[in-house]
Every structure is written in C-alpha cells, then in structure tokens.
Amino acid sequence: MAVEMAYSELAAPVDLNHPGHYVHWGVVQISVANLVVIGLMVLVFVAAVLLPFPKGRGRR
Amino acid sequence: MSDSASPSGNATRDAKRVGGWTGAARRYAVRTLPPEKLLPDTQPAYMASWIYVFGVLTVSSLIVAVATGCVLALEGPGWWHASSVGKYVNSLHLWSVELFMFFMVIHLWGKFFMAAWRGRRAMTWMTGAVCFLASVGTAFTGYLVQQNFDSQWISGQAKDGLNAVGIGAWFNVLDFGQMLMWHIVLLPLVLGLLTAWHVLLVRRRGIVPPIDALAPEPDEQSAATAVQP
Numbered sequence: 203m204a205v206e207m208a209y210s211e212l213a214a215p216v217d218l219n220h221p222g223h224y225v226h227w228g229v230v231q232i233s234v235a236n237l238v239v240i241g242l243m244v245l246v247f248v249a250a251v252l253l254p255f256p257k258g259r260g261r262r
Numbered sequence: 263m264s265d266s267a268s269p270s271g272n273a274t275r276d277a278k279r280v281g282g283w284t285g286a287a288r289r290y291a292v293r294t295l296p297p298e299k300l301l302p303d304t305q306p307a308y309m310a311s312w313i314y315v316f317g318v319l320t321v322s323s324l325i326v327a328v329a330t331g332c333v334l335a336l337e338g339p340g341w342w343h344a345s346s347v348g349k350y351v352n353s354l355h356l357w358s359v360e361l362f363m364f365f366m367v368i369h370l371w372g373k374f375f376m377a378a379w380r381g382r383r384a385m386t387w388m389t390g391a392v393c394f395l396a397s398v399g400t401a402f403t404g405y406l407v408q409q410n411f412d413s414q415w416i417s418g419q420a421k422d423g424l425n426a427v428g429i430g431a432w433f434n435v436l437d438f439g440q441m442l443m444w445h446i447v448l449l450p451l452v453l454g455l456l457t458a459w460h461v462l463l464v465r466r467r468g469i470v471p472p473i474d475a476l477a478p479e480p481d482e483q484s485a486a487t488a489v490q491p
C-alpha cells in the first residue's frame with residue numbers, strides 16, 4: 203500500500219496510457235499535446251515582449 | 263627576428279604580413295573578432311528585454327542535452343532503459359531537448375519580428391535557420407533510436423515519406439545503426455559547429471538595434487570595435 207502510494211505520487215500528471223487526443227479543423231489535425239505546447243510558446247513569447255526586464259549594470 | 267621583442271616590432275610584423283599561415287590566421291582572427299568584441303563588458307541599453315534572453319536559454323538547454331547524451335553514451339542502453347538513475351538521465355536528455363526546441367522557437371519568433379537580419383546579419387539568420395533544420399533532424403533520429411514501439415512506428419511511417427522523395431535507399435530510417443550514428447555523431451557535430459558560428463557572428467556584429475533605434479555611435483565604442491569588418 204505504502205509502495206503504491208509512492209508510485210502514484212511519482213506518476214505522470216497526465217495519464218499517457220491511451221491513444222492521444224486530437225483536434226480536427228478542416229484539413230488541419232493536431233494532437234492536443236502539441237497544441238498546448240504551441241499555446242505555451244505564444245504565451246511565453248508575449249510575456250517576454252511585455253514584461254519589464256530588471257535593471258542591470260554595465261549597459262550603455 | 264630582432265624587432266619582434268618590442269610591441270612596435272610586433273606591429274611591424276603584422277603590417278608586413280609575415281609569419282606564414284599561422285600569422286595570417288592570427289591577423290584574420292584578431293581583425294574579425296578583437297577581444298573587446300569577443301568578450302564585451304557592456305551591451306547597448308536596448309538589450310534590456312527578456313526577448314534577448316532566449317538565444318542563451320537555447321544554448322544552455324543544448325549544453326544540457328549534449329552533456330546528458332554523453333552520459334547515456336558512456337553507460338549504454340541496458341543502463342538507461344533499466345536502472346532508475348539511467349531512466350532519470352534519459353528523461354533529462356528528453357526534457358532538455360523539449361526546452362531547447364521551445365526556447366529556439368521563441369528566439370526565432372523574436373528575431374523574425376525584429377527583422378534581426380538587418381545590418382549585415384543575414385548570415386546570422388541563415389545559420390540560425392539551418393540550426394533549426396539540423397535540430398529537427400537530430401530530434402527525429404533521436405526518436406528513431408528509442409528502441410521501443412514508438413520508434414518502430416515513427417520509422418515505419420517515415421520510410422514511406424523518405425522513399426517518396428527518393429532518399430530512402432541512402433538515408434534508411436529502418437537502419438538502427440545508421441540512425442544512431444546520425445543522432446550521436448553527424449547531426450550533433452553539425453549543430454555544434456553551426457551554433458558556434460552563429461554565436462560568433464552575433465559577437466562580431468553586435469546585437470541588432472530595435473527597428474526604430476540607432477546603434478550606439480561608433481565613437482562611443484573603443485577604437486578597436488569601431489572598425490566595421
């Protein structure tokens with residue numbers, strides 16, 4: 203029981219033991235996992251452009 | 263030569279184009295990448311933006327991917343498939359690559375919207391673009407050498423595409439040994455050399471100013487860096 207607990211705590215946060223989920227949009231077909239990664243990249247890109255950069259030394 | 267002991271003597275030697283190919287190579291290296299440019303102590307104020315950090319994040323995750331890959335190579339598949347430390351290092355290898363691609367794409371978007379190929383930076387852009395292609399190939403061959411059903415399925419699908427474009431007989435995705443060699447020898451070598459070239463080009467040209475900004479006046483820089491190669 204204790205061992206099972208330890209394993210379940212270490213288990214992947216998403217259950218991967220099934221075929222992936224896909225979205226279909228006309229001829230476009232993409233897995234939800236890839237879509238999430240693209241969404242995260244867009245978010246991080248927007249954050250990188252908008253968030254202020256801490257002031258540093260040694261700049262002209 | 264008697265005059266080589268004094269600094270002016272060295273200058274004379276450099277001006278005289280003596281020293282054979284080693285002298286010529288040194289003069290070329292110092293001219294294109296003087297130490298102040300190679301390892302600068304200041305950067306223009308417009309670099310104070312998070313978007314400029316993504317190139318270095320890409321380099322950092324590449325270093326982790328290569329280092330963990332070297333550990334995998336030292337220990338072998340029996341270790342990375344079966345032992346828990348092996349699986350952990352295998353995971354570090356996978357996730358550093360995930361981050362590498364993630365950071366590289368944001369870097370690419372940033373450079374695209376800045377039109378960062380301006381100001382004689384076309385080669386920086388092109389080496390970056392080829393880095394991207396080489397990374398896709400490295401990741402692909404990495405998936406092919408997992409030795410599991412995933413890699414079997416991926417190579418089964420890929421072989422039809424590669425046969426259709428006519429390179430399947432030479433680049434054979436079902437040939438495990440060949441794919442392993444591409445993954446751990448050829449492509450990392452190409453990627454490493456391209457990345458070094460890419461970063462040295464950035465040092466040589468300085469970082470690109472935002473579209474409406476002016477680069478710092480040449481006379482604000484040291485005399486050595488003011489000369490445009």
Ligand code: HEM
Pocket residue numbers: 313314315316317318320321324366369370373378379383386387388389390391392393394397457460461464467468469470471
């Ligand atoms: C192996 C992948 C890559 C690595 C390690 C890398 C690394 C770097 C680094 C460290 C810089 C310095 C400035 C900065 O970070 O913003 C840089 C600049 C640059 N990168 Fe990359 N890069 C990679 C891929 C790419 C790709 C895919 C492109 C676009 C096709 C690209 C285009 C550029 C350009 C145009 C610059 C010059 C920008 C400037 O002068 O400020 N790079 N890169």
